[in-house]
Amino acid sequence: MSSEVKTQEKEALFSKKNRRLFVDPFNENNPITVQVLGICSALAITVKMKPALVMGLSVTVVLAAANVLTSLLRNLIPNRIRIIVQLVVVAALVILVDQVLKAFVYDVSKQLSVFVGLIITNCIIMGRIEAFSLGNTPWKSFLDGLGNGAAYAAILLVVAFFRELLGSGTLFEYPVLEALGVYELGYKNNGMMLLPPMALIVVALIIWVQRAKTPSLIEKE
């Protein structure tokens, strides 16, 4: 990807500004906890860590690729049909990801089933294309896409960690709690963690912690 970079502004590939594009989404500009986008998928596929990881990776790949493609086309896209063009690009990439998953990780693709298709409607993707890549160079858009995708994946994994550990007593299907022997002490899995509302509550708790730790996110009176 880096070979396609047009160095219009004679900026180093990993200048401070460019690094911020990648790092910012992890905290001050997180797509889920700050912009509150892509919540539906955060509810749907965070029961177990494995699908959450695959979903996070798929969204990252689609987002980075869609950002680069639309950025390359940004001066060619007629303004009147730009949303449709974005949709076509994203939909094509999502179908590609779906086909690849079906070919190489069939069981995971079955679990994700309809949610892979729904990557198309993930607000993060359209949001980043519309807000960033249509006005920036491919390299910057790539970093932005990678950063936002990875930050999305990170939140999914944190949510899935708590839901799988407390709900099923496993991590990546490995029976952690059984290995620790806590069941013998009378501990029981909390079935409620497996239900979608608990994902919202976990996300809310993450937002709470993040806001308490990040002064710039605290609204002034």
Added chain:
Amino acid sequence: MNVNSNSYTYGFAIALVVAVAAALSIAATSLKPMQDANVALEKKSDILSSIGLSSEDPASLYAQVIKEQVVLVNGLVVEGVSPDAVDMAKAVALPETERQTPLYVAESEGKTYYIIPVRGKGLWGPIWGYISLNEDGTSVYGATFGHKSETPGLGAEITTEFFTGQFPGKVVYSDSYTGIEVRKGDASGDQQVDGISGGTITSVGVQYMLENCLKPYQAYLKSRGSVPAAAPADADTTVTVATL
């Protein structure tokens, strides 16, 4: 060049769509063999799980356990047809006496099981499954179900242990097909299972699927009786159907 002119807009749209269509069809065609292999492997794994077996390597366990695969038409063995080649979706739509009906005979820990693939309609799309019968050929040993697009939490629950776990021990044949009734509430009888609350249409779909798909096997299973799978007892029931 005016990027916002009408002709440019049309041209751009057409070029984009053609490029995307070409890229997607190339990808779909080149990945197809691997996807088909996955589907075939899943089928083997489903067949095994209907007799309570699972393995990291379903293909080799399948080869070990499945002793015989036959295709029947009207209760008679058709030679030279592989069960895997039968298109279940088309087969179940034909009249009972005309359709090809695949049967898998498995042997595990000294016991013989007859595994029957079934296929029918749910609420939103096809549902399917594998029913394994005990050596007596009349009672159910195990069942697995799958579906394409039933509602998660409602119809899709037919794949869960709650539902499939009710099938073992149910009797499907006596003098004729006795059927399994998927019903609401008490389902303690030999021919009853408790349906899914909120998934009535899918549950009823399972009942019809079983009736439609299990009926044609009775004559053949009866003719085999409790003869062990290894004995060549079915030689006299073998016919070659030339028209196939």
